Amino acid sequence: MAHSLTVKGIGVDDETRCAHYHSENDRIAIKFFCCGIYYPCFECHQAVGCGNPKVWPKERFDEKAVLCGACGHELTVQEYLDCSSSCPVCSAGFNPGCSLHKHLYFG
Template sequence: MTRVVGGRVVHGAVIDGETRCAHYAGPDDVLAILFACCRRWYPCHACHDADASHGARVWAAGDGAEHALLCGRCGATSSIADYRASGACGACGGAFNEGCRRHHHLYFA
């Protein structure tokens, strides 16, 4: 299943227009990640693993300027560095799930 959010196609088990998915559907689970391996947007690592025909690759430590985060609330993208420095969208101010930090190793070096 796919959804278009902020003009970008988000792949995986997306269940609403704010990028919540079958795996993470809390009120602040509104962040999609551009995966470095395939340059496709997914709500989470489990959505990528279920949909993609390859293993995930994390963004390198030097890729902080890459706009690889998509806010499901407003459709704005954020750089990896800005996302890691804040728990909210820089455009709309909406909070992201603080628990996502436990999964950073799955996305970022």
């Protein structure tokens, strides 16, 4: 495992892929604003999370909330939104389709 943080979800592997999203580039986890716990996706949070989903407010986009499953680097929300196609540290690719769901995580 490239990181020591706990990532909750269903069928989570060492690079944070889950039962819902498990392609080669599905390797991030999001720290949910509501509970402060990392999950691979909104579906995992819905299944085993706190039951009270809340998105990150824009005024807190400078806080670390995205985990690269390849190297364990934590990105701030803004860093992730600015470079969402790959990790700025290890260059591992991120799934560009995640941008379709950003409204579920970030305000």
